[in-house]
Amino acid sequence: MSPTPLRHYLQFNDLTADEYAHVLQRAAVIKKKFKAYEKYHPLADRTLAMIFEKASTRTRVSFEAGMYQLGGSVVHLTTGDSQLGRAEPIEDSAKVISRMVDLVMIRTYGQDKIERFAEHSRVPVINGLTNEFHPCQILADIFTYIEHRGSIQGKTVAWVGDGNNMANTWLQAAELLDFKVHVSTPSGYEVNEAVAGVRQQDCFKVFANPMEACRDADLVTTDVWTSMGYEAENEARRAAFADWCVDTEMMKVARPDALFMHCLPAHRGEEVEADVIDGPQSVVWDEAENRMHVQKALMEFLLLGRVA
Numbered sequence: 001m002s003p004t005p006l007r008h009y010l011q012f013n014d015l016t017a018d019e020y021a022h023v024l025q026r027a028a029v030i031k032k033k034f035k036a037y038e039k040y041h042p043l044a045d046r047t048l049a050m051i052f053e054k055a056s057t058r059t060r061v062s063f064e065a066g067m068y069q070l071g072g073s074v075v076h077l078t079t080g081d082s083q084l085g086r087a088e089p090i091e092d093s094a095k096v097i098s099r100m101v102d103l104v105m106i107r108t109y110g111q112d113k114i115e116r117f118a119e120h121s122r123v124p125v126i127n128g129l130t131n132e133f134h135p136c137q138i139l140a141d142i143f144t145y146i147e148h149r150g151s152i153q154g155k156t157v158a159w160v161g162d163g164n165n166m167a168n169t170w171l172q173a174a175e176l177l178d179f180k181v182h183v184s185t186p187s188g189y190e191v192n193e194a195v196a197g198v199r200q201q202d203c204f205k206v207f208a209n210p211m212e213a214c215r216d217a218d219l220v221t222t223d224v225w226t227s228m229g230y231e232a233e234n235e236a237r238r239a240a241f242a243d244w245c246v247d248t249e250m251m252k253v254a255r256p257d258a259l260f261m262h263c264l265p266a267h268r269g270e271e272v273e274a275d276v277i278d279g280p281q282s283v284v285w286d287e288a289e290n291r292m293h294v295q296k297a298l299m300e301f302l303l304l305g306r307v308a
């Protein structure tokens with residue numbers, strides 16, 4: 001069990017701006033150690049349980065490899081191969097799993113489910129994506145922005161596409177870390193600030209035209225038109241989102257030094273043109289790699305507190 005006070009990471013605003021400054025700085029230190037093949041095992045003998053109710057490539061590999069690199073070990077569970085798929089109550093699962101491991105990462109559907117798990121968990125719980133939020137991804141995206149361009153404070157992020165878990169989390173991050181999000185979604189797929197959990201309206205601005213959202217942006221970002229769990233809406237979404245494809249024209253109206261990000265997996269020719277995602281402004285591979293470095297820093301923080 002962790003000697004540090006129990007903290008969960010269920011939404012982006014579960015950490016303060018000051019704590020983010022610490023975690024981002026630790027991510028840079030931890031990444032440097034990894035690149036230098038320096039052993040760093042602060043989580044020796046600690047175990048992470050990963051629960052996946054939806055598919056994953058990056059989240060699984062980054063948490064699993066990251067935990068091993070910190071000296072710990074990992075247990076991987078899915079709905080299909082555990083009692084979670086046979087209706088064992090989430091509260092009971094939380095009580096049992098959290099008696100045996102030091103940390104839990106969950107990817108699931110409703111945010112309420114991860115909140116119920118956390119309520120009954122003895123150990124920190126990390127959101128590895130829900131329908132509403134994807135905080136680990138935005139943490140990696142902000143780290144990536146800082147690596148390439150310096151502080152994100154005061155900058156403008158253009159969000160083009162669905163008002164989904166990624167968009168909600170960008171809004172929370174903008175409110176907490178003092179930057180702006182210019183959001184353009186098709187009608188019927190808008191961000192809902194009540195769901196996003198933002199209190200101030202001035203952290204984001206809505207644009208009907210995606211080109212206008214991209215104008216003078218420091219970062220242009222998008223995501224799949226159909227998120228996991230919404231597959232039944234696929235056809236309707238393909239029709240509604242046709243004009244929300246990030247193309248070279250949108251990148252041209254952004255700042256000349258603007259970056260392009262996508263959490264991946266991507267669909268070239270749908271939400272983004274190949275020339276953009278595979279072009280010189282794209283940092284998507286750094287973004288994916290950085291998932292591992294920031295999550296190592298996050299796990300260190302949740303289990304050990306502020307490491308000097």
Ligand code: CP
Pocket residue numbers: 055056057058059060129137263264265
């Ligand atoms: N970006 C992201 O979370 O990727 P996976 O779905 O592959 O984990």
Ligand code: NVA
Pocket residue numbers: 129130164165166223224226227228263264265
């Ligand atoms: N919005 C996407 C992100 C995938 C990493 C989804 O929820 O499927």
